Amino acid sequence: MNELIELALDATERGGASYADVRLSERETESLTVKNGALQASSLDRSAGFGIRVLVDGAWGFAASARLERDEVQRVAQEALAIARASGMARRDPVVLDGTPPVSASYRTPVEVDPFAVSLDDKLAILMDADAAMAAVPGVAVREGSIESAHERKTFASSEGARIDQELTEAGAGIEATAFNARESQVRSYPNSAGGQHVSGGFEAVRAMDLPANAQRIAEEAVQLLDAGDCPSGEMDLVIDSSQMALQVHESCGHPIELDRVLGMEASFAGTSFLTVDKLDRLQYGSPVVNIDADATAPGGLGTFGFDDEGVPAQNVPIVSEGRFVGYLTSRETAPVIGRNSMGSSRASGWNVIPLIRMTNINLRPGDAGALDDLIADTHDGLFISTNRSWSIDDRRLNFQFGTQIGWRIRNGRLAEMIRNPTYTGITPQFWGSCDAVCGPDEWHLWGVPNCGKGEPMQTHRVGHGAAPARFRKVRVGVGRW
Amino acid sequence: MVAVDLVSRADPDGVLEAAMRELPGEGEAFYAGRDAALTRFAGSRIHQNVSEHDATLRIRAVEGGRSGVASTNRLDPDGIRDVVARAVDICQRSAANPDSAPLPPASAGGVDSRLGHVTATAEADPERRAAGARAVIQAAEGGALDASGAFSTEAVTMAIANSNGLHSRHSTTQAKLITVMTGEDRASGYAQASSTDIADIDAAAVGAEAADKAVRSSGAIDVEPGEYEVILEEYAVQTILEYLSYVGFSALAVEEGRSFMEIGKQLMGENVTIWDDGNDPGGLPAAMDFEGVAKQRVDLISDGVANALVHDSATARRAGVASTGHGLPAPNAFGPAAWNLFMAPGSSSKAAMLGAIERGIWVTRFHYVNIVHPKRGVLTGMTKDGTFLIEQGRITRPVRNLRFTQAIPEAFGQVRAISAETRLISAEYSGINARVPALRLGRFAFTGATASETA
Numbered sequence: 054m055n056e057l058i059e060l061a062l063d064a065t066e067r068g069g070a071s072y073a074d075v076r077l078s079e080r081e082t083e084s085l086t087v088k089n090g091a092l093q094a095s096s097l098d099r100s101a102g103f104g105i106r107v108l109v110d111g112a113w114g115f116a117a118s119a120r121l122e123r124d125e126v127q128r129v130a131q132e133a134l135a136i137a138r139a140s141g142m143a144r145r146d147p148v149v150l151d152g153t154p155p156v157s158a159s160y161r162t163p164v165e166v167d168p169f170a171v172s173l174d175d176k177l178a179i180l181m182d183a184d185a186a187m188a189a190v191p192g193v194a195v196r197e198g199s200i201e202s203a204h205e206r207k208t209f210a211s212s213e214g215a216r217i218d219q220e221l222t223e224a225g226a227g228i229e230a231t232a233f234n235a236r237e238s239q240v241r242s243y244p245n246s247a248g249g250q251h252v253s254g255g256f257e258a259v260r261a262m263d264l265p266a267n268a269q270r271i272a273e274e275a276v277q278l279l280d281a282g283d284c285p286s287g288e289m290d291l292v293i294d295s296s297q298m299a300l301q302v303h304e305s306c307g308h309p310i311e312l313d314r315v316l317g318m319e320a321s322f323a324g325t326s327f328l329t330v331d332k333l334d335r336l337q338y339g340s341p342v343v344n345i346d347a348d349a350t351a352p353g354g355l356g357t358f359g360f361d362d363e364g365v366p367a368q369n370v371p372i373v374s375e376g377r378f379v380g381y382l383t384s385r386e387t388a389p390v391i392g393r394n395s396m397g398s399s400r401a402s403g404w405n406v407i408p409l410i411r412m413t414n415i416n417l418r419p420g421d422a423g424a425l426d427d428l429i430a431d432t433h434d435g436l437f438i439s440t441n442r443s444w445s446i447d448d449r450r451l452n453f454q455f456g457t458q459i460g461w462r463i464r465n466g467r468l469a470e471m472i473r474n475p476t477y478t479g480i481t482p483q484f485w486g487s488c489d490a491v492c493g494p495d496e497w498h499l500w501g502v503p504n505c506g507k508g509e510p511m512q513t514h515r516v517g518h519g520a521a522p523a524r525f526r527k528v529r530v531g532v533g534r535w
Numbered sequence: 536m537v538a539v540d541l542v543s544r545a546d547p548d549g550v551l552e553a554a555m556r557e558l559p560g561e562g563e564a565f566y567a568g569r570d571a572a573l574t575r576f577a578g579s580r581i582h583q584n585v586s587e588h589d590a591t592l593r594i595r596a597v598e599g600g601r602s603g604v605a606s607t608n609r610l611d612p613d614g615i616r617d618v619v620a621r622a623v624d625i626c627q628r629s630a631a632n633p634d635s636a637p638l639p640p641a642s643a644g645g646v647d648s649r650l651g652h653v654t655a656t657a658e659a660d661p662e663r664r665a666a667g668a669r670a671v672i673q674a675a676e677g678g679a680l681d682a683s684g685a686f687s688t689e690a691v692t693m694a695i696a697n698s699n700g701l702h703s704r705h706s707t708t709q710a711k712l713i714t715v716m717t718g719e720d721r722a723s724g725y726a727q728a729s730s731t732d733i734a735d736i737d738a739a740a741v742g743a744e745a746a747d748k749a750v751r752s753s754g755a756i757d758v759e760p761g762e763y764e765v766i767l768e769e770y771a772v773q774t775i776l777e778y779l780s781y782v783g784f785s786a787l788a789v790e791e792g793r794s795f796m797e798i799g800k801q802l803m804g805e806n807v808t809i810w811d812d813g814n815d816p817g818g819l820p821a822a823m824d825f826e827g828v829a830k831q832r833v834d835l836i837s838d839g840v841a842n843a844l845v846h847d848s849a850t851a852r853r854a855g856v857a858s859t860g861h862g863l864p865a866p867n868a869f870g871p872a873a874w875n876l877f878m879a880p881g882s883s884s885k886a887a888m889l890g891a892i893e894r895g896i897w898v899t900r901f902h903y904v905n906i907v908h909p910k911r912g913v914l915t916g917m918t919k920d921g922t923f924l925i926e927q928g929r930i931t932r933p934v935r936n937l938r939f940t941q942a943i944p945e946a947f948g949q950v951r952a953i954s955a956e957t958r959l960i961s962a963e964y965s966g967i968n969a970r971v972p973a974l975r976l977g978r979f980a981f982t983g984a985t986a987s988e989t990a
Contacts, residue, residue: 086868091632094866095625096604099618102589114661115585119608132586139574139661140581143669173628181630195791197868233792238910318577320683321715322963324902324919405587445905445938447917452938452985454915456907474908478938478983509575509685510585511964533940533982535913 057126058210061105064130066212070107070137072150074215076362077103077121078207078404083169086199087180090188093197095173102404105133111147112140117405150385151394153365155215160359162222163352164255168202171256176200179226179264186268187230192276195231199248200224200259201503207404215364223355223515225251225503226259230272232279239278239473241271241458245296246441251501251515253357274459274471281473284460286531290435290524291477292428295492297457298417298520299500300441305481306338306345307415307516309450310372310380311398311507312387314410322509324448327481328378330391338378339485344418345373347382349397354414354517355501358400362408365397372415376485384410402512409508414499416519420491425522428492435463436530438475454478454532476532484525492521547694547704550592550610555696557619558596562626563638563697565593565825565864570657571689574664579672579682581665593864594622597638597698600631602866636826636849636865639858641700644827648705651820653732656708657690664688667738671714674742678750680724682742684714688733695827703827709819711961712736715920716749722933724748725770725900725920729961729968731819748899748921755933757984758924764895764951765979766888766925772878772971773960774901775914775943776809780873780967782909784811784835785861786850787870795912795944796841803947808879809836811845813860818875818959819968823860830860835873839948847871876969881953888952888975890928896937896981897923897930907940915940915982938983949977 058075065073079101086093103126104117114137116129180198187196203223210216227249229242244250244262252258293301308314309326317325328336349367351357358367363385372380381391384399387410399408422428429437443456460475461468479487499519506513547566554564568590575583592615593606603625607618664686675682687710694704710733717723726744728736767775779795788794795802813821813830823829826848834842846854847862850871861871889897899921907913918937923930952975959970 088868089634091634092601092630093632093868094602094604095629096606097621097625098593098606100589100591100606100608102608104587112581113584115583117585117587117589119589136572136584136586136661139665140584142662142665143576143579143581143672145578145580173625177630199868231791231793233910236910238791238793238908316578317681317683317717318582320577320717321575321685321713405589407583407585443905443907443915445903445915445917447936447938447985448902448919449985452917452936452983454938454940454983476907476940480985506964509583509687510571510573510587533907533913533915533980535908535911535940535942535945 054208057121060123060126061130062210062212064127065105065107065134068130068134070109070134072108072212074106074209074211075103076207076209076404078205080203080205080403083202084199085176085180087184088197089195090184092177100403104404105130106407107133107137108148109134109137110141112137112144113148114140115407148386149389151388153385153394155211155213155364157216158360159218161220162253164222166256168224168256169204182265183228183268186265187272190269190272190276192232193230193272194233198228198264200226209362209364211364217360217364219359221253221358222255223251223253224256224258225249225501226262226264228264228268230275232275234279237279239275241275242440243267243271245500246458247504251355251503252353253355254353277471278459278473281471284472284475284531288527289530290432290526291528291530292432292435292437292463292522292524294439294522295496295498295520296500297438297441298523299518300444302415302417302518302520303502304444304446305450305453307412310382311410312381312383316387316390323507327449327451332378333391334379336378337376338373338482339376340488341375342420342491343373343376343485343488346416346418347372347398347413348416349413351414351416351499351517351519354499355503355515356413356517361397361399362401363395363399365395368396370396382410382412400514402514406510406512409512411507411514412505412516414517414519417491419494419497419521422490422492425492425496428490428522428524429463429468430466432463432466432524437461437463437468451481453481477528477530478532479528487526487528488523489526490524496521547692550615551694551696553612553615554592554594554619557616559623561597561638561698563595563695566694567591568692569689572664573685573687574661574668575685576668576672577683579675581668584661592618594619595865596622596626598626600633600635601626601629602635603629637852638697638699639701639826639828639848643858644701644703644829646703646705646823646829648822650814650816650822651707651731653708656688656710656731656733659688659733667712667736670738671742674739674746675716678746680716680718680746680749682714682716686712697827701827703823705822707821710736712738712741714741714745716745718749718753720753722749722752723920724752727961729819729959752921752933755935758934760937760981760984762978762980764892765976766885766897767974767976768899769958769960769971769973770900771898772974773969774904776876776878776969776971777962777965777967778904778906778914779912779943780876782906782912784845784873785870786844786846786854789844790850793909795910796844798841800841801839802841802944803836803839804950805839806881806950806953807836807839807947810834810877811873811875812877813875815877818877818970821875824862825864826862828858828860828862833859845871845873874967876967878971880955880957880972882955883952884954885973889925892925893927895925897925912943914943936985937981939980940982941980946976946979951975951977
């Protein structure tokens with residue numbers, strides 16, 4: 054492989070590139086799905102290839118191929134150079150990269166139990182046990198469970214002299230029960246919706262989820278939701294569980310702090326951001342209890358790595374400090390715009406695409422509101438909601454609306470009746486400004502989001518969000534009529 | 536730059552033959568090759584310009600209700616041998632599924648199609664895409680606007696063989712140019728063009744359409760959320776059909792009680808007819824599905840009545856019917872999908888619709904739509920890139936973006952006019968494309984606005 058890397062860097066230098074980098078990667082993904090008591094699918098997918106990125110006269114070009122052969126490396130290098138020259142047909146200021154020094158290093162995800170070393174039988178047993186527990190609940194119509202494992206080996210090399218090898222391992226699992234009648238369809242998931250919980254790490258994380266022990270509960274809740282009362286409409290105090298808080302952080306903080314989005318580079322796809330550079334260090338984003346970090350070093354986070362795909366070391370940087378907006382996610386191209394070096398969040402979802410600014414682990418720091426029970430006891434009249442079901446936010450990340458799978462009324466500091474189809478809506482800074490309590494470290498959980506989409510061609514990436522349950526005052530709930 | 540048909544260089548038929556030779560028992564080999572390039576611009580300059588070439592072989596080994604799947608993009612003899620061995624190994628270690636997806640019969644396949652493949656699109660070079668980007672940028676500069684967008688081209692070849700003797704293959708191309716233009720006061724406009732043939736992409740026209748919208752969007756005012764009569768332009772209609780497809784048109788969605796579709800029931804107005812047809816060149820054709828089954832036209836909503844659903848091999852067997860050719864790679868938990876949608880045109884025009892509205896909202900497109908309640912077809916999302924107030928038959932002011940939360944079958948029960956002209960619109964996120972008219976709806980629920988930014 055080193056020979057191919059040198060070949061690519063030599064070809065791009067001779068072709069006039071002022072900068073070039075080469076990424077080789079191989080990703081292997083194993084997935085297992087059990088549905089309604091039967092093994093629905095078991096698969097093992099492998100994809101390998103390389104991508105060459107070049108700067109010619111200050112404009113980018115990128116080409117990638119799955120053929121790891123000398124001739125193909127030469128051809129792809131020439132293609133990347135030609136594309137960069139075509140980019141020059143519509144160019145303004147030349148691209149200038151920050152001063153991040155090149156490093157030679159390696160990184161490996163800490164793993165106790167290699168998920169690929171665990172037998173299919175052992176994995177199947179977990180899913181079948183959970184399925185049986187859900188099947189024992191009358192009224193459950195659809196049961197589903199899945200376990201996923203991934204392993205990626207990748208090498209980054211640049212014309213500046215960087216040489217970085219990384220081995221990243223991920224594991225994830227989840228179960229889901231659906232019940233329906235003529236008017237309603239209700240779903241409950243564990244540990245989270247959208248495929249469950251995912252981590253950087255080994256199979257020990259899947260075992261710790263204990264899917265079978267939670268299967269009966271979610272199945273019963275799915276059935277109970279069919280006859281639960283609808284979410285009330287109006288303004289209420291809202292306590293949000295940590296998994297839904299993860300998605301709230303994702304949509305209303307994680308995306309708007311991507312500096313490429315702020316600078317308009319995503320305008321034609323998912324939009325821009327209200328967090329324009331004039332607001333850095335000035336805007337009161339939320340209340341003083343709101344503290345948010347971008348931490349690519351958090352153990353177990355799905356956005357945890359050693360180096361990003363521009364060779365920048367993983368870092369933990371503040372984003373919101375006591376409610377004040379203080380930081381962005383950046384790349385080597387964008388960081389100089391705000392007078393900083395990249396904080397290392399430029400990542401590609403595979404060998405065949407360019408690195409973009411992606412969330413690392415965007416974490417809401419735990420507060421001092423104690424346990425969830427304490428927070429509910431401190432809430433006179435409100436709503437407690439759990440587990441994301443629906444999400445939508447406008448193109449500047451201001452007007453959002455979420456739905457969750459389940460909720461309960463809070464009456465006199467106690468959880469009361471279950472409610473179905475909970476929804477809430479708000480405007481980002483007003484909403485975070487209404488946050489008056491965040492639970493403590495014992496309630497804090499680092500969630501993995503394996504399906505974050507961004508860019509054209511769209512890249513689906515894996516990111517993380519740590520959060521504890523939090524309370525927001527006078528939030529509009531029960532949106533719409535149907 | 537010399538254009539090379541890189542996908543065909545991999546010889547799909549040779550790859551499938553080699554794979555099927557290695558497969559000891561029943562099973563399926565699926566080849567998917569893709570050459571894709573995209574030129575992206577923002578701030579009126581090209582800031583991303585990429586190309587990729589990949590081909591994947593996916594093997595499904597089947598034995599006595601058990602199945603195993605493995606895929607690779609290493610297509611040399613060793614790679615093919617290895618991926619077949621991995622699929623067989625997984626199959627042998629798997630548990631039997633009495634309801635497993637059957638391999639389609641040979642008679643269901645036999646597709647050999649280049650419908651929707653245009654060589655000029657497959658061979659488009661970066662200069663061609665950059666010229667398109669530059670034309671859009673020039674249109675923006677004429678209106679003192681900022682242009683963002685992407686000009687993409689791709690060529691895809693899919694080929695499938697199975698142990699029942701099925702063999703199908705098709706090649707398609709797509710060229711797509713989109714732009715969002717922005718001006719002062721957060722004014723914005725959008726336009727797109729999609730076709731199998733890059734020659735159909737008129738970059739200057741795309742730029743002019745978006746620039747016109749952006750200029751007219753300047754000086755937007757707030758309007759109170761509430762129920763309004765609306766005109767939905769074709770972009771907005773496509774997005775709604777895309778999400779109806781997600782939540783409702785699949786036989787599995789109905790089996791699992793999460794669809795709004797009730798076959799035989801009048802769900803929408805009698806003037807609403809929606810169908811799926813992968814063989815209509817007026818769309819972006821795809822002659823076969825991911826099981827190699829030839830696509831059939833499926834009349835989903837006829838005169839407002841829920842008429843039929845799309846099937847894959849698994850749902851078809853349970854329903855006792857033939858697959859309609861809408862399967863995703865089997866086996867999967869998602870079920871079939873309708874992704875070549877059409878909505879029947881009417882006899883109106885956007886100008887006539889506008890003239891008939893006393894007070895309403897003109898919607899160019901929707902942004903970040905999602906499903907609130909699938910069984911009742913409730914969606915939420917934001918308007919974007921051209922939302923206008925209609926008063927006494929004319930557009931009077933641009934308005935700031937609004938959030939809607941609406942049961943779509945209910946809204947489509949109030950279709951007061953349908954345009955005679957239709958447009959082919961390519962989905963923003965998914966592969967679901969639609970040729971649709973513009974609509975005038977009697978009632979549409981806007982549930983929120985974005986008036987203030989600060990705490």
